[in-house]
Amino acid sequence: MTDNTPEAALDKTFDPARIEAKWYAHWETGGLFRPDRPDAQPFTIVNPPPNVTGSLHVGHALDNTLQDVVIRYERLRGKDALWVVGTDHAGIATQMVVERQLEERQDKRTNYTRDEFVKKVWEWKAESGGAITRQLRRLGCSMDWSREQFTMDPHFTRAVVKVFVDLHREGLIYRDKRLVNWDPRLKTAISDVEVETREVSGSFWHFKYPLSDGSGHISVATTRPETMLADMAVAVNPADARYKPLIERGATVTLPITGREIPIVADEHADPELGSGAVKITPGHDFNDFEVGKRAGFKPAQMLNMLDAEARVCQTADRLIPAELIGLDRYEARARVVELMDNDGLLEKVEERVIPTPYGDRGGVVIEPWLTDQWYVDAKALARAPIEAVRAGAIEIVPKAWEKTFFNWMENIQPWCVSRQLWWGHRIPAWYGPKIIPYGGHQKDPRLETYFYAPDEREIFVAESEEAAIALASEHYAAYLPEGGMVPVHPSYDAVATDPLPSITRDPDVLDTWFSSALWPFATLGWPESENPPRVGEDLLSRHYPNDLLISGFDILFYWDARMAMQGLHFMKQVPWKRLYLHGLVRAADGQKMSKSKGNVVDPLGMIDKYGADALRFFMAAMESQGRDVKMDEKRVEGYRNFATKLWNAARFCQSNGIGASTSIAAPEARLAVNKWIIGEVVETVAALDKALAELRFDAAANAIYHFVWDQFCDWYLELIKPVLNPPRDGEVAARSADGGDSRPDTAAGEDANPLHHPAGGPPPRAGEDETRAVAGWVLDQILVMLHPFMPFVTEELWSKLGERPYELIVAKWPQPVNNVTLNAGVHRIDADARDEMQWIIEAISNLRATKNEVGIAPGQRLVGYVEESAPIVGKYLANGGHYFDRVGRINIRYPDKALEGSALRISIPSATLVIPLEGVIDIAAEKARLEKALAASQKERGALAKRLENPAFVEKAKPEAVEKARADHAMHAAEAERLAAALKRLG
Incomplete structure (x- = not known):
């Protein structure tokens, strides 16, 4: 889908809505979410299956963004990355949806047989279910939709039944009378998480x-x-x-x-x-x-x-x-x-x-605690293996602080109630027949004994099918059947029928949905037998189990995560996943829990409509700090939309200056310090990203690529190469010389110059234009690759518009520094000299800009400055990079021929002092007056806020957010007063 025709020039404005639907459809229809890589190292994650009735909320947005970051990253690293996707049948929620629809028509569930009602539920699913899967697509989730699962699919139902039957045979599932959380409206037991x-x-x-x-x-x-x-x-x-x-x-x-x-x-x-x-x-x-x-x-x-x-x-x-x-x-x-x-x-x-x-x-x-007969799993027995797996390191919990909570709950775990009094769900594979007890008669030969049905007692037959249950019942009752059938003997009990066998009836209850979703890591891969693999001969189960990683909210650690560990270790004899990452909740901006009653719920789809999916995704990743909840902040989402726009504009600048797709995976050869420096910055950024993602530090990863793109690439590199890409014509050089600029002839970068006898800041070198375009194109490519897991839409669009490509960005190659020196196919060392030189230039220009702002000098005003007290290395830096000060810093730097007189700014730059005469530059008296007035105002506000914060009545009784705002305002005014005082001092 690469488009490099003249008409493919980038639009002036970045429009997320225009590109998102287009690219997602292309990825999905092209099978790019799981490219054919049979020989690659597998990498597998499964998504927590959302309710089929659900819609995307901010918790889903966080959870699935983090998963997509990981899966896109591993796909770019060349792995056979499988992200298993599906939905949960959500017994209670789905049954309620369909019952409400019936009520709207003055109808009700009990007007139908069970089978008729279940048929209506399936009809609802076909027509209306799964809205959330469409919404996950809007978020950009690169799931393998070709293998989308549903917890009521036939193959999944077979797995659920087998697990129940096997656990019952092992004595790990049993029927018992205990207290449950009873919902009197729904008339069913519910789990703790539903309370x-x-x-x-x-x-x-x-x-x-x-x-x-x-x-x-x-x-x-x-x-x-x-x-x-x-x-x-x-x-x-x-x-x-x-x-x-x-x-x-x-x-x-x-x-x-x-x-x-x-x-x-x-x-x-x-x-x-x-x-x-x-x-x-x-x-x-x-x-x-x-x-x-x-x-x-x-x-x-x-x-x-x-x-x-x-x-x-x-x-x-x-x-x-x-x-x-x-x-x-x-x-x-x-x-x-x-x-x-x-x-x-x-x-x-x-x-x-x-x-x-x-x-x-x-x-x-x-809810009423209610004493009733239900089916229970012996969770204590099943918990032993997961406890040992975490202790032994077979399962790594991140953040590690959650281990203590995990152990505490698992070591004190109670029996797990798995039955629900619903019609929609996995029907419990248990059948009941009458309990038959002896009544007098022959003691040695049971066929000569007399029997009757016991009141309120039943025999239980658990089997994978009704036929198997009948066979079990036949075998059980055969011992009580003389040739003529059972004999009714006792008037106080129902007579035993003369039929060959008593009839058996199936348990009307269904299983808790957490029971079926506990099988998600292996039942989705075809267990117990491989079902309909997407490729002939592919054994998903052996290739992708155990999964590599599970990402989930900490709030379902016990309801889903722990139960997957129990079932996976019991049936597969291996952990279900090697790492478990637990993220926090998404809260309102003030830290409160979101709720409809408070009116502080944020709709992620509304955020996507307003700012684009990339901006919301980047916000979620950047704010996800291990062990902490995420505070929703629309301003930050807007800021990341601006970040995408900045990248878009940077790409437009490159395109308009002949910078396009790189022709090499390896970095081009570089001679100019600015190009050596930016290549080294790429190497360090990739290394930082790899380290952060290996440690599941999503915030560190997002911040690393953010600061590289915004600070190093956009704000500095593109500015610094403008003189190289657009060198001044001879007339411009002469004009600058006449205006006090550099009068030296053109020299190549790095050419020897004596800073003691020549002013610094001559024109840029004529050489290096082709090199710079090649390096800039390569760096932009690396940015698009590194940023793609976080912002897939804008990066894929830019990738397609910057030149011909052999493949889409989604399946491009991730840069791979080895020991901080190897980048992709080529070897590039971080050039320490080039790094030091460019960092000196950047810091010096930054200090100059900050000082101009402090004292009221317009950013674009051209100045003349003189270097004093400089270290020897400064001369070399100025000789090589003086043109950066001229074109970027808007200053011509010289060495003074005599002592400077009059008012001047003295600016500290690394290893030197820069002196700028102020005569004719600004009205010093007026500027001092302005600064003094602003300083007085800031000092007054700072003092008033300090008194308020020193008042115990305010700190203890005011709302926490008011106290926090007062502290923030005090810090702001204190910093502003300090800045203004420094500016006054500069003016003398």
Whole structure:
């Protein structure tokens, strides 16, 4: 797609929207996101699969930008770089989307069979799902879309089923009765990550629980009075002297309203310093109480449940809840319980408090801890291998500080609830049949025994298909089948059917989406059998597993990352990835968490529309500092758009001066110091980039290329070579000489000159134009390659417009310095002499410009200066580079013939002093007056701000952002006052 026709001249203005869609379509249709490199070293990353219902938010923008930087970098380094992409079926979110659509038509899910509803979900996915994948394309993500995955694809479903069945056979998946986060609106268990805690104004009720022996009462407090209907104990601390007599005599309390007699138990959970030191224990409705209940000897099957799936009061197993409360909503029950306690004189007091309250992030209602039968993974057993892998260094966590958090969570991990009460998702591969138990009869031969169905008990058959489950059931029940079938014997139980086998029914639940996404690093590569590889004979699994790197937000370390490590090590016997990089969150500019309620959410697509994808990407990379959150700053995004524009204009300058695509991967031979210097700067920048990206220091990498492009290349190199590319004509030389300029004849750069007898700053050398164009073209090429991972669109466009190329930039070759001396195919040492010379010239001109600005001399005003107190090397630098001062610094530098008189500026430059007579240059008195007035204003502001910051009332009571602004303003005025004072001193 290279276009070097005359019509391909770069537009005057940089327009991101015009080029982005064009280039992305070209890359994708051309298969350039994964070029054919069967013999190259593989490099693999997988993206955290976004919800199929989702849209691009700033967290996605950060996460995927960092991944794309890495994958484009490794692709440029010649690797077989595979970025696996796909979406998650998002059980709850997707089912809610489709149910809402039905509600809009006055319809509902339960009007359909399960299969009919699931069909509607698939129809929705085909029509509307996957919007986020189009948005990832807008961000420029170079994913291998030819192998796009979906966690409900048939091959993925086979992997999920196999994992469940295998873990069950190994005893690592089991069914158990435990507390879960229950969403009463969605009527399903949800994971911790789907629970958000909100600060809610509420009450803290203090009740009296009468002792059963009539000797008094014990006081308890609760934020959920309704749960007392299922209380099973009162806990006190064993060290609390107030309650030791009660514990020693085995005292009990009689629970008001229900009349249930419950024990007083000793447990460390009770804090003697809080309230009365006694805590009501409802093990069926509180996570902490569940653990206390187990320690007190209650089995989960014995724990009382007082709420149904919709959080309405239901009867407990001991049937002690009064009929008037049955069926009440939990909040209606709360009000009635408080009323009944108050009527009986058992309400001591009520405190108003702000209470952290768990809400379901999808259903939007308060979550109930609910005791129910669910499927669990033995996470503790699976966690051992990942813990060892991190300790042994097989998995490197970056930043390393996250290791402690990882170990703490993994070593204290709880069973993982993997079942969800939904219709959309991977159906749990378990079938249930009746539990058959013996009833009298023959003890030796089971075929002569009499059997019946046990109430409320089931046999479980876990298999990869219904046929396999039937086979398991057939084998199990065969032992109970005489030739005539089972015999019904006991009137209190359902009769055993005379059919050859009892029927089995499938578990209606589906698996938690984190269960399927935990297989992402290997199921996406064809495990357990290679499915539809994109190239004949390609074995993706053996080539690309383990993955090289995983980039994810720290907030899913436990929900996704740790579970991938568990499943990968268990089934593949290898780590899923060698490195795990955890980035922070993207926050609002003031550091607050983004939320719709606060109105501070930033839409990354809006940023792309306004400033272009390249600018947003560069912002994300430049702000990503290990271990820190990213503060969103639109001004910075705008600044990086300006950076892209500066590069665009630099390329236009090159194009208009005959500088185009380099004909060599190696740097051209260079004789001029300015060209030797810039080649060395390229070498150092590539080395800095390689080091930063190897260490996953995205901010350091972005800043290295930013400062090279802006500072070294645009601001200095292109300015310094203008005299070489456009040398003055003879008439210009004569005019300058007559005006006090250099009167020497043209000399080649480096030609011997005696600075003691000649003024410095003659015309530029005639030689070196071709060399400079070749070097400038080569340097610009290297910039485009180095910058491409961060800003792929603008760099590809410039690459295509600057000359004929054998390949697109996306698959170009990355510069590879070795020991800081080798660059691509050629060897180029950093020329220390050229570097020192150019750095001297740049620093001297910078000091001159700064001083002119300080004292009010116009930037373009031409001056005459004299060198004093100079080291010998200065003469050489001025002889070789005097023309830079003439054309760039706008000054003709001479050596004085006699002592200088009158007012003058004395400017410190490296190894010398530059003296500039001010007679006729500026009105010194007026300039002093201006500086003194500005200095007084800055000193006044500095003093006022200092007093404010010294006031404890301001620092302690003002908003943090106001204090921070005052400090920043104080520092600014202090620096300005210092600058103005220095400028006055210069004027004498």
